[in-house]
Amino acid sequence: MNAPNLEYAELAPLLTVFGAAVIGVLIEAFAPRRVRHPVQVALALLALLAALVQVILLAGTEVVGAVGAVVIDGPALFLQGTILVMSIISIAFFAERRLESGGDAFAPSASTLPGGEEEKVLVRQKRLQTEVYPLTMFAITGMLLFPAANDLLVMFVALEVLSLPLYLLCGMARRRRLLSQEAALKYFLLGAFSSAIFLFGAAFVYGFAGTLRFSEISEALTAQIGQEELLLTGVGLMAVGLLFKVGAVPFHSWTPDVYQGAPTPVTGFMAACTKIAAFGAMVRLFYVAFGGLRTDWQPMLWAVAIATMAVGAIVGLTQTDIKRMLAYSSIAHAGFVLTALVAADETATAAILFYLATYGFATVGAFAVVTLVRDSGGEATHLAKWTGLGKRAPILAGTFALFLLAFAGIPMTSGFVGKLAVFTAAVDGGATPLVVIGVVASAVAAFYYVRVIVLMFFSEPAAESPSIAVPSVWTTVGITLGAAATLLLGLVPGPLLDLAQAAATFVR
């Protein structure tokens, strides 16, 4: 029996990140404690940069690799590149050590009791926890694999590889550890529940088609050989699992809690990267495997998209915590992407790719700004504390305002071009009513973004106003990159739009 042939060159970005994650575990085991932090950060950044270079060099490749289990094509490479860029920015925020005295955003040891004697000793010793870097690298491996998965099994494994480290990362905040642990528990239980539903759905799709490969499922669909009840049940259950990951209504209830409780750099990372990876996987599954069934799944996604935009926009209005508000904003954004997804053609794919990139830059940047507004208890996330911020820290508040305007979709920012692209694709795909609802939802959501801007710039500072931490070069560079990309993609979106258009063809 011959060993299967692997396309190492095409799979190199994945293998690089995975290898770095494994080496990271070895460093945890063998390197002395004081060198771990710089070594882990350097390793993570180098590996991610190397993987990004490999993705760029692979541009234009169209290969079905790993015995048909993984496909490297335009959408996969575009999304892998986007995920890698967001990850590099996120790692910079993870590495920030100036905000807490002698520490980063993570608990010195996740296993100590919150507020216990052991924890106090570790804090005094300025102990840093470096396990977060290998965990993040494993999560990124899963995210890179997820949009490239070409069969049901690889898709499930990638889903779990990206989720399991994230559950742990959520529970590792240095401050407010009870909230953080609670967020981890909720995310874990609901995430495991949704993966189980996804897997059961995959079983039914396999029962229908007798194969796991997307292209063969699509052929079985056209030939109508199997029992359609099995297929429809399977598609519905698999959609639940994926819609959970992107945070679409009615599977969104974890989003605000987890976004609020998780350490803020982790929130930014997963808000951007998980959503990019999950939408990538969803587009491939629905277009490549279930493309012939679109008249059956389109009504379902219509309903989900409407509910997601409405809940994200309306419930976001009542939020008083900045992280929860951004969580509802991310729910609304999932709804906007879904409007393009129902259109199901190449224009829609290109629009989704572009939208995810713009959304990612603004999201990682916005959450990084949140880490800088602090009081004695850590981050000051209550909106009341942000009053008058623009008078005391005009640059910081201005940057945050830029991200909020991008979320709202104001012209001259990347958010406007992204929204225009997805809504145009949806209209072309015959989903005009959906776009009308989308525009109304954007207007409602714009209200709460603008409210924060008004609060920051046109109100007197509160009596107990928080301090603005001066970040090290890590956070400064990260936020600058996010803001520059947000502005640049709003002013000259052409090159990236062309790239997304060129990358929008799936290989079957």
Next chain:
Amino acid sequence: MSPTPFLVLSAILFTIGGAGVLLRRNALVAFMSVELMLNAANLAFVTFARMHGNLHGQIVAFFVMVVAAAEVVVGLAIIVTIFRTRRSASVDDASLLKL
């Protein structure tokens, strides 16, 4: 051999698991219910593999077992940490994060 009884059993196990996650208050029991759902999916995969006469479904079952083991490691770590902090593993007690 008719696959129907096995699929019915699988569906029953999946439903018990799903109901367990939604109804039980103890995080450990809820987690055990998730594992039951994964095993229900395994049974369905293996049954379909037999029905189609290929091995894909059985391979999936192996992978799912490994993934489930990894999930146990992560899940128990989180649940034990919560239990040590709060002296309780009830999902109702963990309610600091609310609207």
